[in-house]
Amino acid sequence: MDMEQRAWEVEAQSLAALPSDARKQKQQSNSARHIGIDIFSHARPRGVLKYVPTDFVVEEESIDGDIVRIDEPVSFEETAYGQHIAARLTKCGMYSTLQASLELSHALNIPLENIHYAGVKDGQATTAQRLVIEGVQLEALQQFRDPRFVIESLHRTSEIIRLGELSGNHFSILVRTTQTITQQWLDHMIAWINQHGVVNFYGPQRFYEPRLLSHIFGRLIFQGKYDEALKALFLMPSQFEPRAIANVRSRLSGCYGRFDDMRRVMSAFPYSFAVELRALDAMQSGKNAIDTLNAIGDQTHYWALAYTSLLANELLSEIVLKKKQMPEELPLLLSTTKWTWDTYKKQLFRDSTQQYIDNIKPIAAIRMSKSPRVSTVVRPEGLRAVSVPEGVVFEFSLSKGAYATTLLSYFFDLVTPPPLIAGISHECVDVKKVLGSGSLKHITSHFQREIESVQKFHELIVEE
Known part of the structure; x- marks a missing residue:
């Protein structure tokens, strides 16, 4: 397939050829319970996220507190030494960090394992983060071009960054609404959140939007049902798909x-x-279920994380609803500590996953940690909101492991297109300019084709 004929553009052409009835899709406004979040019983205005990628801007914050700014020019510094190249990855569109890394590894003819990053950023967003790339010539990297993302070399380095080596992320987000949101109400909500914080649920992107079934695939692997996990990947229906x-x-x-x-x-x-086609490649080459799951190891690992996240969400919901004492931290399931077992034992027996440690051993991609844990309550830094005709523009920073969608769910009943809901504005908004923190002008210019294509893609799916 030609680079310009991207997978989702082929899909858009296929969708456009279908009658409108086949392009209907349910909204995800009831999806929170599907992923274990059961505390939002109060009425909230409806809000739309990610109508276009520039509605959702994420800038990575390094461990030392530096923000990888999306709107700052960069140039290569020859003063640093090392055998690797540090670079800034800026992407805008429907591609995640994982997908961008796959494209980069193919184009540069280097193993995927040579591309290192601290965090996986969303697809359907505009993001900036740091990469460290091994085994690549500077000239090859500087000549690389892709319409979906930009790689800008920063300097040479001898250090590798690892997953989790970041302090958090800085967000600039437009939530589109069908009604006017008053600044008074926003200020009231911000004051409450600054005082109490928000429960640190795992958001829907952890569960692979829009299908939201990754936790089920993970559960099947934890049960040792490898063939069933693969079959579910291909066949299991989702109420949230078109x-x-x-x-x-x-x-x-x-x-x-x-x-x-x-x-x-x-x-x-x-x-x-896309994932199913990768799995099919492995199956067609003669690999068994375990080898196929290892062949798509990046996804398999995230399915495992999705299942552990579901259990954490369920437990946090129970603590809130039953008004129990909220602990400062919860363990995550991918560990072997007694604390972990005691925390999740009831859920593990319910799901028949109590033998998970033995069952995931054949899957090399699923990585155990000594004692992974997560804070149960987070407080955003620098939270502010500006009411605009299109909705509300937010700015805030969150520590790693916290989700912007979780915070925004305290304000809105969130949906992410497709499909679109009637009554929202289709105007593009420069969220950085609204906030007085810069501009996205160069982003919208460079990625104009990508932004317009996403817009048209979303408009193909109609609300059921």
């Missing part, structure tokens, strides 16, 4: 195991079935 995608999964169920037929069925929707 009908067109559900129809493809239905057709797949009739040809599961016939690899050429499966590929033909998925070929019109290569964006929605």
Whole structure:
């Protein structure tokens, strides 16, 4: 496929050819309970996230507190020494850090493991973060071009960054609304949050939007049901997917195991079935279920994290609803401590995942930690909000492991297109300019085609 003919553009063409009834999709306004969050019983205004990628801007904060600014020019510094190249990755569109890294590794002909980053940033967003790249010539990196993201060399380095080596992220976000939100109400909510903080739930992006089934795949692996996990990847329906995608999964169920037929069925929707197509490549080469799960190891690891996140969300919801004493921290399941076992034992027996340590051993991609833990309550730094005709523009910083969507859920009943809801503004807004913290002018200029394509893609799916 030509680089310009991206997977999701092929999918957009396929969707555009379908009747409107096949392009219907339910909104995700009831998705919180699906991922274990059960505390938002009060009425909240409806808010739309990520109508265009520039509505959701994420700038990484390093351990030393420096922010990787999206709107600051950079140039290569020859003064530093080392065998690796430190670079800034700026992306805008439908690609996550993982997907950008895959494209970069293919283009530069280096192993994916040579590309290091501290955090995985969303697709459907505009993000800036630091990379360290091994085994690449500076000239090759400087000549690299891709319309979906920009790699700008910073300096040579001998140090590798690891996942988790960041202090947090800085956010500039537009939430689009169908009604006017008063500044008085926003100020009241901000004062309450600054005093009490927010419960640190894992947000929907942890569960692979829009399908929101990653925790189920993870649970099956934790049960030792590797073949069933793969089959669920291809066939399990989701109430949050468009009908067109559900129809493809239905057709797949009739040809599961016939690899050429499966590929033909998925070929019109290569964006929605990107992971499935990678898994199919491994299956078609003769790999068994365990080897296939290892072949798509980046995804398999995140399925495991999704299941552990579901258990944490359920436990946090129970603590809030039953008004129990909130602990300062919770352990995460990918560890072997007695604290972890005591915390999640009831849920593990409920799900028949109590043998998870043995069951995940064959999956090398699922990494155990000595004692991973998460803060139960977080307080955003520098939280402010500005009411604008299109909705509300927010600015804040969160520590690593905290989700912007969780904070914003205290203000709004959030939905993420597709589909669009009627009544929102379609105007592009420079959130940096509104906040007086810079400008996205060069971003919107450089990624104009990408932004417009995402906009059109979202408008193809209609609300059911």
